[in-house]
Amino acid sequence: MEPLLEMKDIYQAYGKNLVIRNLFLTLKKGQIGCLLGPSGCGKTSVLRTIAGFEKILSGEIMLHGKSVSRNGLSVPPEKRRIGMVFQDYALFPHLTVFDNVAFGLKTDNKARKLTLVSELLEKMDLDRISERYPHELSGGQQQRVALARSLAPGPDLLLMDEPFSNLDATLRESLSLSVRKILKESGATALMVTHNQSEAFAMADEIGVMYEGKIIQWDSAYNLYHRPNSLIVADFVGDGVLLPAVINSNGKVETALGTLDGETVGPVPGGKTAKILIRPEDAVHEDDSPQKAQVVDKAFRGASILYTLLLPGGEKVLSLVPSHHKHPIGSHIGIRAEVTDLVLF
Amino acid sequence: MIIRRLGSNLLPARPSAWRLFAALFAAAVMIPLSIILLSFTKPAGDVWRHLSQTLLTDLIINTLKLAIGVGTVTAILGVSLAWLTAVCEFPGRKFFTWSLFLPLAFPTYVLAFVFLGMLDYSSPLQILLRQHSLPTLSGFRSSWGVIFVMSLSLYPYVYLLARDAFSTQGKRALEAAQSLGHTKTEGFFKVALPMARPWIAGGLMLVLMEVLADFGAVSIFNYDTFTTAIYKAWFGFFSLTAAAQLSSILVVFALIILGIENSLRSRMQFTSMGRDAFRKERLHLRGAMKVFAVSYAFLILFVSFVVPVIQLILWTTASFRYEFSSRYFDFLGHSLVLGIITAAIICLLALILSYAGRHHPDILSSILTRICTMGYALPGTVLAIGIFIPVAAADGFLASVAGALLNVEPGPVLQGTIFVMVAAYIVRFMAPGFNSIDSSMRRITRSIDESARTLGSKGLPMLYRIHLPILKGGLFSAAALVFVDVMKEMPITLMTRPFGWDTLAVKIFELTSEGEWERAALPALTLILVGIIPVALLTRQADD
Amino acid sequence: MTGKYIAMLIMVAIVTLGVIPSTFADEVVVYSARKEHLIKPLFDLYTKETGTKVRYITGNAGALMQRIKAEGSRTRADILLTVDAGNLWHAADEGLFQPVKSRVLEKNIPSHLRDPGNRWFGLSVRARTIAYNTDRVSPEELSTYEDLGSPKWKGRLILRTSKKVYNQSLTAMLIVEHGLEKTEDIIRSWVHNLSTEPFSSDTKVLESIAAGQGDVGIINTYYFGRLMKKKPGLPLALFWPDQDGNGVHVNISGAGVTTHARHRGKAMKLLEWLSTPAAQTIFADSNMEYPVHSDAKLHSIVKSWGSFRENLINVSRGGELQAEAIRLMDRAGYR
Known part of the structure; x- marks a missing residue:
């Protein structure tokens, strides 16, 4: 399928500060993409260049195969058919919910407008509050109004800047699922930006981890987690530790957790020693395992407990254990390595 | 101008000391107001009959013309300049941002005599133009001239407030509109402008009140308005009653304006919609727009400030030799002292009043604040009378008490003291002080209060540690505005000043009323130079 | 409550402040609608000659009259000095002036330039x-x-x-x-x-x-x-x-002694002094007016305008x- 959005080798700066560098990104129609990264990594700037609020230094942005931003050309935001949900929603305080949502509809046909907006409001469960003003709404309602408003004109691409960051955790979860559902139902293509990985995992088909203005890895959630292409990604996505590893003559990887079977990901480092990424679920707890480790810390997570374990060699690993396995700090428990993807650096 | 604070139950609605104070203060303000309004119980039929037969229609038309004219021009100037400096980027923007406030230091009456002195038929400029058979400007002494002069000196009120609105939300409003398929122009008119409406309306409110209360400028132009009719009733017919009755019509005017503004706002709550994060990114103007922006801002600054200042300097150099004396330091000192004292007291009172509204966000509060800020729409002289009569009565009481206790017969106790003067200033200038403070009070959200309380801070400590730092800006602009206003104030000062308390404004009055504009330039220039300081400081903190 | 005490203290302070100024005996207080630069030299001279201090405020005639009226019997004004007979007539009509019987004033000032009821006197023409x-x-x-x-x-x-x-x-x-x-x-x-x-x-x-x-x-x-x-x-x-x-x-600037003057005698003295040729010369000279006293000298410029017949209606x-x-x-x- 023809890509809807293509960004090729984008550079952008505020003054002398390069905020985006060497950035490539492709989004297919109907796909929900997400840029994940710590604050200040330039992810919001990417959205703003796509929307046309910021000019780029070099590179090219294409929508439907047509160039919208490149050196010497910048299609104004209003001509790009791109919707945007702002982090603070930017609802118009002087307009009702209905008028906010209807704002982007260019039709003069009142009846048509009414139908369109009403349908949308109903779908978003906003129909009962359509005559209220933004300040009279709860955070979740405001968020849905902002989404409805940007969906109303039927944009080709929807950009969402930290859309759930102003909401509490429970609301965030339920909303992100329902927003994904709405987007998928309407066949929308969307690109969102967040620093919260669970949000990204819940919403996106593909996720790009951004760091210092670059996309380090553009991949599925699974791959980002289990097959990070770099230390940066490994570090930013999920928990885990790096253990020293030695690659033996058989090509097997030996660590403090023993010799590991599994598929190595990426190029094996040239030297014989390396570091291997061990996720908490890679160190499985088994009471009768011969390998023992000492509990030095624990964090209750509901379904599971995250144990920090000290190996006899002095290395630490994390282990995610079903939460009925209660072990006091200081006690020794049995563990077994079960690593499918061997990520070596 | 009270921006409606929302939330039905902000804080527990125990009738607090705040409210008690607001009620007391409103009651105190009501005294002069009611003395003016009570004038209707006395007959002044003959004056009214005469006025209605001869001048009344003209007066109303003239006053409306002025209000509409000045309102329109200040709105256009204030909003456009605010937009350019708050949202756009063009060469010299930073300079224009603060310098465009400067005309605020000009009293309208000074600008009036400066421009008349420059553009009237007998002015050197016009004579020169005629001598060289160049096109001349005629008919400046007309409603157009008055509108021109008043607009130039009053637009900063709109500019100040509109700028505040645009700089917090203007750019973001545009972006939101653009992301919904509207052009920047559409976004400006459909979103940014309507969103800034409460601020613009607030600025216009101040402008209109100044227009209604102005006496100096219109009398220099010999332009008949309601205020001049008040003076005529009083000083021509010696009917204080008729004067007070006419004034109460002004009060009603002001109330109607406030009412309209309030109903416009109805259910809207205008909070800043964006964060300040994007403030630094401005719309970079290019090409023709850039040239236009620079020349437009320059033109306004040039006409409203540079030209009059140059004219004043020219006049001052011509008259300095015989006009200047060491007494000018006294005039200046008095102006300063009065300005500072009044500014300090108003800040304190406005703060308390604003808190009262915050603690009790209900109709009663908005009525009380409205009463407390009503004085702004009253011509100073009328207000002075409204204060004078009760003060004289209070004096009578004090004198009899003191006489009984101390066995002396005291002279006037309060009268002819700076207490009366400052009290009159406070009633008159509560509005600009209160508005600045209240608008920054609105920035203290409920959650700030609540978080402070959870951290164990409440009452005075909370005020000191949390609110004051946030309110600092508002307090400062309140103080600066009031200070400049007091410096410029003329009728109250004339009426109520104690012996030897002549100020720069008094001096200007004495000289201009005799047509000695050249000599009035020295005190006027001094007044403006002093006024520039707080105005410039005000602007510095208004930006970035 | 401390607030109460503070309020009382302030009251006492105010009353004391009010009492003190009114106890200065050797002074006379003028409310003047004539501009300061026109009266100050005269008053300074008067103080130098007699030792009596002249305190004054200037302002708009109507406002000053209103102020005297509002101050009533507690007014500090001993003399109201104003321009235009119209204002003087109104002040008299409102009862702000008291009649003053002074042979000096009657002798020095032509009858059409003063109140028939002796409540005010023209001082310049x-x-x-x-x-x-x-x-x-x-x-x-x-x-x-x-x-x-x-x-x-x-x-x-x-x-x-x-x-x-x-x-x-x-x-x-x-x-x-x-x-x-x-x-x-x-x-x-x-x-x-x-x-x-x-x-x-x-x-x-x-x-x-x-x-x-x-x-x-x-x-x-x-x-x-x-x-x-x-x-x-x-x-x-x-x-x-x-x-x-x-x-x-012709019109006049003139003055009268207020009804509730605290320094009636001194006020009269000042008025009489103002009508003397020496004072009249300064009074008229400073503003290029005509003196009311025929012996006073005319300003040279005023003199150059020539003489004229004046309307003698009071x-x-x-x-x-x-x-x-x-x-x-x-x-x-x-x-």
Whole structure:
């Protein structure tokens, strides 16, 4: 399928500060993409260049195969058919919910407008509050109004800047699922930006981890987690530790957790020693395992407990254990390595 | 101008000391107001009959013309300049941002005599133009001239407030509109402008009140308005009653304006919609727009400030030799002292009043604040009378008490003291002080209060540690505005000043009323130079 | 509660502050509508000669009168000094003045320049006369006040606003001379002849005549004197109208002792001193007015204008008819 959005080798700066560098990104129609990264990594700037609020230094942005931003050309935001949900929603305080949502509809046909907006409001469960003003709404309602408003004109691409960051955790979860559902139902293509990985995992088909203005890895959630292409990604996505590893003559990887079977990901480092990424679920707890480790810390997570374990060699690993396995700090428990993807650096 | 604070139950609605104070203060303000309004119980039929037969229609038309004219021009100037400096980027923007406030230091009456002195038929400029058979400007002494002069000196009120609105939300409003398929122009008119409406309306409110209360400028132009009719009733017919009755019509005017503004706002709550994060990114103007922006801002600054200042300097150099004396330091000192004292007291009172509204966000509060800020729409002289009569009565009481206790017969106790003067200033200038403070009070959200309380801070400590730092800006602009206003104030000062308390404004009055504009330039220039300081400081903190 | 004590302290302080100034005995307090720079030299001289301190505030006449009225029996004002007989008449009418029997004042001041009831006394005279542009008008063309309404002056007359009391008094005097109806016709014809909207000051009237915006106007003599002193080259001259009739209209600045004066004797002394030739010379000189005392010397510039016959109707009539005059001017459309 023809890509809807293509960004090729984008550079952008505020003054002398390069905020985006060497950035490539492709989004297919109907796909929900997400840029994940710590604050200040330039992810919001990417959205703003796509929307046309910021000019780029070099590179090219294409929508439907047509160039919208490149050196010497910048299609104004209003001509790009791109919707945007702002982090603070930017609802118009002087307009009702209905008028906010209807704002982007260019039709003069009142009846048509009414139908369109009403349908949308109903779908978003906003129909009962359509005559209220933004300040009279709860955070979740405001968020849905902002989404409805940007969906109303039927944009080709929807950009969402930290859309759930102003909401509490429970609301965030339920909303992100329902927003994904709405987007998928309407066949929308969307690109969102967040620093919260669970949000990204819940919403996106593909996720790009951004760091210092670059996309380090553009991949599925699974791959980002289990097959990070770099230390940066490994570090930013999920928990885990790096253990020293030695690659033996058989090509097997030996660590403090023993010799590991599994598929190595990426190029094996040239030297014989390396570091291997061990996720908490890679160190499985088994009471009768011969390998023992000492509990030095624990964090209750509901379904599971995250144990920090000290190996006899002095290395630490994390282990995610079903939460009925209660072990006091200081006690020794049995563990077994079960690593499918061997990520070596 | 009270921006409606929302939330039905902000804080527990125990009738607090705040409210008690607001009620007391409103009651105190009501005294002069009611003395003016009570004038209707006395007959002044003959004056009214005469006025209605001869001048009344003209007066109303003239006053409306002025209000509409000045309102329109200040709105256009204030909003456009605010937009350019708050949202756009063009060469010299930073300079224009603060310098465009400067005309605020000009009293309208000074600008009036400066421009008349420059553009009237007998002015050197016009004579020169005629001598060289160049096109001349005629008919400046007309409603157009008055509108021109008043607009130039009053637009900063709109500019100040509109700028505040645009700089917090203007750019973001545009972006939101653009992301919904509207052009920047559409976004400006459909979103940014309507969103800034409460601020613009607030600025216009101040402008209109100044227009209604102005006496100096219109009398220099010999332009008949309601205020001049008040003076005529009083000083021509010696009917204080008729004067007070006419004034109460002004009060009603002001109330109607406030009412309209309030109903416009109805259910809207205008909070800043964006964060300040994007403030630094401005719309970079290019090409023709850039040239236009620079020349437009320059033109306004040039006409409203540079030209009059140059004219004043020219006049001052011509008259300095015989006009200047060491007494000018006294005039200046008095102006300063009065300005500072009044500014300090108003800040304190406005703060308390604003808190009262915050603690009790209900109709009663908005009525009380409205009463407390009503004085702004009253011509100073009328207000002075409204204060004078009760003060004289209070004096009578004090004198009899003191006489009984101390066995002396005291002279006037309060009268002819700076207490009366400052009290009159406070009633008159509560509005600009209160508005600045209240608008920054609105920035203290409920959650700030609540978080402070959870951290164990409440009452005075909370005020000191949390609110004051946030309110600092508002307090400062309140103080600066009031200070400049007091410096410029003329009728109250004339009426109520104690012996030897002549100020720069008094001096200007004495000289201009005799047509000695050249000599009035020295005190006027001094007044403006002093006024520039707080105005410039005000602007510095208004930006970035 | 401490607040209570503080309030009491403030009260006591205020009362004490109020008491102290009023106990200075050797002083006299003047509320003056005459501008400060005109009265200060005189008062300084008086203090030097007699040791009596003169305290004063200046302001708008109406406002000062209102203030005295509001202050009632506790007023500090001993003397109200104001310009225009109209104001003086009103002050007397409102009971702000007390009658003063003084042979000195009666001797020094002509009877038509003081209140028949001895409540106020003229201290200087200004003529409200005609000024014209010497390049465009020859004095032969001019004759009387009412003549300024004749068709030949169409589009050539310049006036100050009718809101100024000087014009109100002038109109009032015309009413005394000609009656209501005739006066209204005169004013109407003036308005008809105006070359531009009325000005807010006499100085501007003169400057506009000099610039040629109009050719003739009505002004107080001292404004002419002041302007000519500053810009001697202006093509302006004075004309004394009505010399074959009732004479030039004069008005006064004057003063009276207030009803509740605390220093009645001293106030009287000051008034008497002001009417002496020496003081009169300064009084008139400082503002290029005419002294009321015939022995006082004229300012050299004033002298150069020549002598004229003045209208001898008592100036108080101007006050009596002031309200009538305003109504008349309003009816006639004189702004």
